Amino acid sequence: MSKITIPFYHPFIIMTxxxxxxxxxxxxAGILMVVxxxxxxxxxxxxxxxxxxxxQITVTGSTTVLPIAEKARETFEDRYPSTSVxxxxxxxxxxxxxxxxxxxxxxxxxxxxxxxxxxxxxxxxLHHIADDAIxxxxxxxxxxxxxxxxxxxxxYNGTYTNWNQVGGPDLEIVVIGRDSASGTREFFGEYVMxxxxxxxxxxxxxxxxxxxxxxxxTPGAIxxxxxxxTEGVKQLNIEVDGNTIEPTLENINSKKYPITRxxxxxxxxxxxxxxxxxxxxxxxxxxQQIVASVDYIPLQG
Amino acid sequence: xxKEEAAAVQSGYPGWSGHFRREPEVPFARRGRHxxxxxxxxxxxxxxxxxxxxxxxxIGFLLRDGYQIVLEIGLWNFLAGMDWNPAGxxxxxxxxxxxxxxxxxxxxxxxxxxxxxxxxxxxxxxIAGPRTxxxxxxxxxxxxxxxxxxxxFFGLILLTEWIRILFDRxxxxxxxxxxxxxxxMAIPTxxxxxxxxxxxVPREFREGSLxxxxxxxxxxxxxxxxxxxxxxxxxxxxxxxxxxxETMAVLMVTGNAAIIPEPITNVFSPxxxxxGTLGIEMGEVAFGSMHYHALFGVAVVLLVITLAVNxxxxxxxxxxxxxxxxxxxxxxxxxxxHNLIPVSLPRQAKRRVIHPRTTQRFAFLLISLGVVxxxxxxxxILLEIIVNGAGAISLEFLTAPPSNLGREGGIFPAxxxxxxxxxxALAVALPIGIATAIYLIEYTADSRLTRGIRAxxxxxxxTPSIVFGLFGFAFLVLFLNFxxxxxxxxxxxxxxxxxxxxxxxxxxxxxxPKSLREGSYALGASKWQTIWxxxxxxxxxxxxTGAILSIGRAAGETAPIMFTxxxxxxxxxxxxxxEPVMALPYHLFILTTSVPGADNQKFGTALVLLMMVLSIYxxxxxxxxxxxxxxxx
Numbered sequence: 001m002s003k004i005t006i007p008f009y010h011p012f013i014i015m016t017x018x019x020x021x022x023x024x025x026x027x028x029a030g031i032l033m034v035v036x037x038x039x040x041x042x043x044x045x046x047x048x049x050x051x052x053x054x055x056q057i058t059v060t061g062s063t064t065v066l067p068i069a070e071k072a073r074e075t076f077e078d079r080y081p082s083t084s085v086x087x088x089x090x091x092x093x094x095x096x097x098x099x100x101x102x103x104x105x106x107x108x109x110x111x112x113x114x115x116x117x118x119x120x121x122x123x124x125x126l127h128h129i130a131d132d133a134i135x136x137x138x139x140x141x142x143x144x145x146x147x148x149x150x151x152x153x154x155x156y157n158g159t160y161t162n163w164n165q166v167g168g169p170d171l172e173i174v175v176i177g178r179d180s181a182s183g184t185r186e187f188f189g190e191y192v193m194x195x196x197x198x199x200x201x202x203x204x205x206x207x208x209x210x211x212x213x214x215x216x217x218t219p220g221a222i223x224x225x226x227x228x229x230t231e232g233v234k235q236l237n238i239e240v241d242g243n244t245i246e247p248t249l250e251n252i253n254s255k256k257y258p259i260t261r262x263x264x265x266x267x268x269x270x271x272x273x274x275x276x277x278x279x280x281x282x283x284x285x286x287x288q289q290i291v292a293s294v295d296y297i298p299l300q301g
Numbered sequence: 302x303x304k305e306e307a308a309a310v311q312s313g314y315p316g317w318s319g320h321f322r323r324e325p326e327v328p329f330a331r332r333g334r335h336x337x338x339x340x341x342x343x344x345x346x347x348x349x350x351x352x353x354x355x356x357x358x359x360i361g362f363l364l365r366d367g368y369q370i371v372l373e374i375g376l377w378n379f380l381a382g383m384d385w386n387p388a389g390x391x392x393x394x395x396x397x398x399x400x401x402x403x404x405x406x407x408x409x410x411x412x413x414x415x416x417x418x419x420x421x422x423x424x425x426x427x428i429a430g431p432r433t434x435x436x437x438x439x440x441x442x443x444x445x446x447x448x449x450x451x452x453x454f455f456g457l458i459l460l461t462e463w464i465r466i467l468f469d470r471x472x473x474x475x476x477x478x479x480x481x482x483x484x485x486m487a488i489p490t491x492x493x494x495x496x497x498x499x500x501x502v503p504r505e506f507r508e509g510s511l512x513x514x515x516x517x518x519x520x521x522x523x524x525x526x527x528x529x530x531x532x533x534x535x536x537x538x539x540x541x542x543x544x545x546x547e548t549m550a551v552l553m554v555t556g557n558a559a560i561i562p563e564p565i566t567n568v569f570s571p572x573x574x575x576x577g578t579l580g581i582e583m584g585e586v587a588f589g590s591m592h593y594h595a596l597f598g599v600a601v602v603l604l605v606i607t608l609a610v611n612x613x614x615x616x617x618x619x620x621x622x623x624x625x626x627x628x629x630x631x632x633x634x635x636x637x638x639h640n641l642i643p644v645s646l647p648r649q650a651k652r653r654v655i656h657p658r659t660t661q662r663f664a665f666l667l668i669s670l671g672v673v674x675x676x677x678x679x680x681x682i683l684l685e686i687i688v689n690g691a692g693a694i695s696l697e698f699l700t701a702p703p704s705n706l707g708r709e710g711g712i713f714p715a716x717x718x719x720x721x722x723x724x725x726a727l728a729v730a731l732p733i734g735i736a737t738a739i740y741l742i743e744y745t746a747d748s749r750l751t752r753g754i755r756a757x758x759x760x761x762x763x764t765p766s767i768v769f770g771l772f773g774f775a776f777l778v779l780f781l782n783f784x785x786x787x788x789x790x791x792x793x794x795x796x797x798x799x800x801x802x803x804x805x806x807x808x809x810x811x812x813x814p815k816s817l818r819e820g821s822y823a824l825g826a827s828k829w830q831t832i833w834x835x836x837x838x839x840x841x842x843x844x845x846t847g848a849i850l851s852i853g854r855a856a857g858e859t860a861p862i863m864f865t866x867x868x869x870x871x872x873x874x875x876x877x878x879x880e881p882v883m884a885l886p887y888h889l890f891i892l893t894t895s896v897p898g899a900d901n902q903k904f905g906t907a908l909v910l911l912m913m914v915l916s917i918y919x920x921x922x923x924x925x926x927x928x929x930x931x932x933x934x
Contacts, residue, residue: 056880060785060868063895070706070870088785088868088881089891091585100588103784116590174472179557180388181585181592195390203474203556203571206581207895210457210553217462220471231897294706 057274060088061095061108062183063207064226065263067294068130069108072282075290079281083274092183093117099266100124105275107266111183127265129282131297132226133252134188134259137212137233139219144168146237146244149258152192155222158199163220175202176211176223184208187261188224227252228295252297260297341829345740348733352803353757355796359764362775363604367597370394379598385559385578387592394595396602398559402572403606405476406555407544409568410483414544415537417484418491420671422536425492426499427521428665437672438496439922444679445489446918448857450886451907453553454893455682456482461554470569474556477568482550485678487540492675494539498532499525518661531621538614545576545607546765548860549890552577575603576860579767583774583864600771604764611763615756686907693905703870703883707892708899712906717874718787718882719856719913722866725791725878726798726855731848733795734802741803742810743832762800767860769797774864788878790866797861798851805850809843810836842924849921857914859886885910 059069066089073085090098095107100121110132113124136152138144144163147155154160155173163171177198178185189195205211211223216232223233227247237244240258251257271279281287288298371379374394382395425438456478465473502525510520526533556571559578563570578599586593701711737754745751773793783789813836821831868881869891875882889910892903 058881066869066895067706074704084873086868086881087870089584089895090785090864093585093587097588098785101779101782103778103782114587114590116587120589172471179581179585180386181582181587183585186388189388197386197389200384200386200560201558201571203472203558204573204581205557205894206552206584209893209895209897212897213457213894214472214474218465218472229897 054082055274056084056086057106057278058086058088058098058104059106059108059265059278060090060098060104061266062092062110062263063089064092064110064132064184065095065108065129065265067228068263068282068291068296069106069265071290071294072278072287075286076278076281080274080277083277085278091181093181096121096124096266099268102268105267106271106278109183109264109266110261111186112264121268123268125267125270127267127271127279127283128262128299129265129279130263130288130291130299131260132263133247133257133297134184134224134261135227135230135247136222136224136236136238137215137230138222138236139215139217140232140234141219142168142171142234144236146239148239149192152238153194153196156193156198156202157196158201171220174218174221175199176214176218176221177202177204178211178224179204179206182206184224184226188259191259191261192224226295227297249297253300263296335827338828342744345736345744348736349740349754351733352737352754352761352799355799356757356760358776359768359772360601360604362772362780363597363601363768365597366775367594367599367601369594370591370598373591373594379595380602383561385573387582387586387595392591394591394598396575396578396595396599398561399573399575399578399599400602400606401561402476402555402559403545403574403576403603405562405565406479406483406551406572406574407541409476409480410487410544411537411541413480413484414487414491414540417671417675418488418495418536418540419533420668421488421492421675422495422499423521423526424668424672425496427517427525428668437676438493439919440676440679441489441492442922443489443915443918444485444675445493446853446857446914447486447682448859448886448910448914449486449547449550450857450859450890450893451686451911452482452486452682453550454889454903454907455685456550456554457893459685464569468569472556472571474554474571475569476555476562476572479551479555479572479574480568482554483544483547485682486547486550487544488675488678490543491536491540494536495529495533498529498536501532502528516657516661518664519657522664531618534617534621535614538610538617541610542607542614542763545610546603546763546767548576548580548765548767549886552580553894557581575599575606576765576767579603579771580860580863583771597771597775600768604768607763607765608760611759615759683911686904686911689900690904690906690908690911693901694908698902698905699909702873703888703902706896706899707870707888707902708896709902712883712885712888712902712909714870714874715883715885715888715906716909716913718867719885719910721787721875721882722790722794722862722884723852723855725787726794727848727852729792729795730799730802730851734799734847735806735844738803738806738810739832739837742807743828743836758800758803761796762804764797765860766797766858769793770861770864772796773861778865784879785864785866785868785881786879787866787875787882790862790882790884791878793861793865794855794858797858798855801851801854802844802847805847806840806844809840809847812843813840842927846921846925849917849924853914853917853921856917857886857910859884859890863887863890885913 066087069087073087076085077083092109092111095104095109096113096117098104099107100117113126118124136147142163144167147166151160151166155166156175156177160166161173163169163173189198203214205214208225208229211225212229212231212233215221215223235247237246238258239245245251245257247257252260265279265282267275267279282291283299291298379394379396380400381397382393383397384393384395385398386393421441425434429437460482461473461478463473464470464475464478506524506528507520510524511517515523551574555573555577557573557577558571559573560570562572579596583596586596698711699716700713702714703712704710741751741754770793773789777783777789777792778785817835818831821835826835862884866881867884867887870883885906889903889906892899892906
């Protein structure tokens with residue numbers, strides 16, 4: 001009976017025989033609390049970041065159009081400090097949906113709207129903001145200089161499997177393309193492939209950069225990318241009616257280079273307020289210079 | 302004297318009066334306690350049901366967007382169709398190549414990972430001296446902390462290149478590359494669980510075997526490993542679950558061509574997995590199109606496959622556990638002993654050409670080789686990233702927002718965004734997880750309901766992170782109309798780490814001796830008082846370890862936040878929960894795949910992410926070591 005009066009031990013001492021681990025536990029709980037408190041101060045801005053702007057525009061969608069929006073954002077935010085622009089990628093379809101659903105103010109798309117989309121969001125307005133050229137790229141050591149569009153199609157549908165069949169070295173062709181949800185691939189599929197199926201062993205990447213990296217490291221590879229992705233790879237000339245067209249800015253601007261497509265920003269209804277300001281900024285001369293600076297084709301006139 | 306004592310007891314420990322039934326008045330405080338007990342019990346019960354609810358929600362929301370594809374093209378054409386060409390002139394949605402790709406990549410990964418992991422586990426548990434063990438064990442566990450996008454980054458830039466040159470192939474993106482990468486990712490999981498199982502085989506078994514004259518290798522092979530079989534099986538299956546569900550690393554290295562390798566053993570063929578398909582196509586697919594529904598169908602198939610693997614695992618472990626513990630132990634012991642006996646028979650001796658010592662030397666050599674390979678893999682990845690990334694780290698890099706598409710400036714918003722995401726995920730998962738675990742351990746016996754809850758938790762545990770991402774997207778972003786936002790990402794990540802927290806909390810609660818609870822009850826404490834004051838405090842280090850491990854996992858994941866929470870870049874920090882954020886893993890993914898000419902920033906981001914996650918893991922390991930040392934084992 002007398003043992004009952006012994007004071008109730010702290011469980012840690014019973015468990016471990018050491019007081020220390022209790023201290024450790026408390027310390028660790030403290031660390032955890034600090035992390036949680038970091039979440040707690042969500043509302044307040046940590047020092048060092050600019051003051052929170054009063055209005056926000058969200059821009060989301062095509063990764064192809066993203067560099068334009070991103071570059072334009074940097075200048076636009078300097079110009080209009082009261083507005084912050086949030087740019088995110090995700091893809092053309094994400095852009096269309098986000099604007100249609102109202103989760104974003106501006107959508108970006110590298111393709112026209114699909115019938116399902118116009119059916120679901122009848123209020124969408126397309127703003128043509130720039131053009132993009134699609135380049136065919138190969139490894140820098142590949143001796144091939146130019147291809148006709150038919151040859152390109154032949155490579156992508158599996159007719160040609162070795163570079164020597166199209167006037168290149170004796171090297172197996174590694175076909176690299178975009179994923180099947182990509183706007184770039186859709187355009188390429190319609191314009192170059194004339195809706196023929198791609199060869200099934202085509203390796204697929206979900207970004208221009210992925211293709212560029214892959215092609216720059218694979219001697220037999222061919223890929224298609226936007227204008228900005230030419231580092232470490234060799235651009236192919238396209239033969240049109242016996243003329244070799246280099247993918248120079250001049251040729252692309254004059255539309256001599258055959259593979260170009262429009263890029264769009266979308267709004268739900270006619271744009272207003274800050275959204276309108278942002279779109280007007282992109283369409284302005286300064287905005288179009290930004291378009292050119294990130295390797296896209298500015299609108300003519 | 303006795304009366305005084307009794308009075309002291311009564312006043313100090315009111316509950317004790319339960320033994321003095323004859324006393325008429327029930328203390329008022331006690332009634333209140335009963336009410337508290339009742340309410341807390343009910344509350345915990347409701348929270349625990351959440352786990353089941355979440356599973357149904359996930360399945361429900363995937364089916365909601367996925368069933369149309371089956372209606373449209375038929376179940377057979379969907380599952381057994383040979384052609385995945387959703388954007389072709391005549392779209393086809395056959396996912397057989399994707400299923401085969403997933404199975405092939407996983408199978409080869411396991412073929413690579415299991416021997417290496419077993420070698421490492423055996424080395425750590427049986428061969429290494431205590432000092433070596435102290436170094437190697439945490440090192441292997443750190444491998445588990447490397448975010449998968451970092452592995453993918455490493456794989457895309459180096460591994461595919463090595464394969465292309467070494468085997469002289471036109472392209473290195475292949476089944477083999479995917480499998481090697483997945484193997485490296487699965488090794489830590491398999492090793493640490495298997496090592497636990499090996500270490501828990503009683504010492505006497507080894508001693509008995511050695512006393513019979515068996516060599517150490519014979520003891521390991523015929524006594525220790527068979528004795529730990531159930532744990533090893535669990536380890537392999539856990540690793541397999543991780544491999545099947547992995548998205549980001551795989552999609553960066555397998556080439557993503559939707560074909561079945563020809564011949565089927567051609568490891569250099571590009572393949573495409575179910576997860577990879579979701580990872581690369583989900584973002585761009587037109588909402589509501591057949592392709593969109595097909596992708597949700599793919600997610601359902603992926604979930605079913607992980608379910609099947611999980612179910613198989615539960616079945617195997619259940620069967621192993623069904624054999625009563627004692628007979629299993631002695632069976633595991635006796636059988637090996639029987640195996641040993643013939644060794645001493647002369648007839649056998651004649652046939653035996655190789656001396657057991659030689660076999661042992663050979664086996665230990667192989668094991669050491671395995672350990673060296675594992676450590677080398679860790680070393681190469683870490684070194685590559687540290688050497689290339691160290692140059693990018695500067696004060697500006699850590700404190701400035703990115704500019705020029707991430708080619709310049711820093712990653713400050715991404716660091717903060719990741720912290721917000723992780724903290725929010727913890728705020729969601731910790732209370733729910735701990736409450737569920739308390740309910741499971743303290744409030745219920747083994748009933749159909751608890752089995753249901755546990756099954757749901759296991760299921761969540763095995764659910765691929767990209768499926769969480771898809772669910773978050775379909776439910777939080779679209780259905781609840783949260784939009785791509787911090788809160789959607791926090792909840793998605795919270796759900797993802799919930800099973801880890803439940804499991805680790807359960808484990809640490811279970812390790813609290815029953816006698817402590819009985820002592821507390823005997824002193825008259827109520828159930829809730831016992832849990833709050835007696836059971837939880839010593840379980841805290843275990844719970845914290847679980848929480849820290851979850852932080853590491855949440856910080857490194859890309860797939861769940863890709864569609865729910867992140868933006869490509871943002872100059873400002875989010876000012877409310879409804880805004881999207883930048884996050885380190887996604888930033889790295891984008892820099893790696895979409896921004897040319899950002900090599901420096903790429904490696905720098907990888908390094909920061911790696912350091913962040915590794916230091917979190919390191920803390921977890923230290924906590925556990927301190928805890929383990931302190932407990933009387």
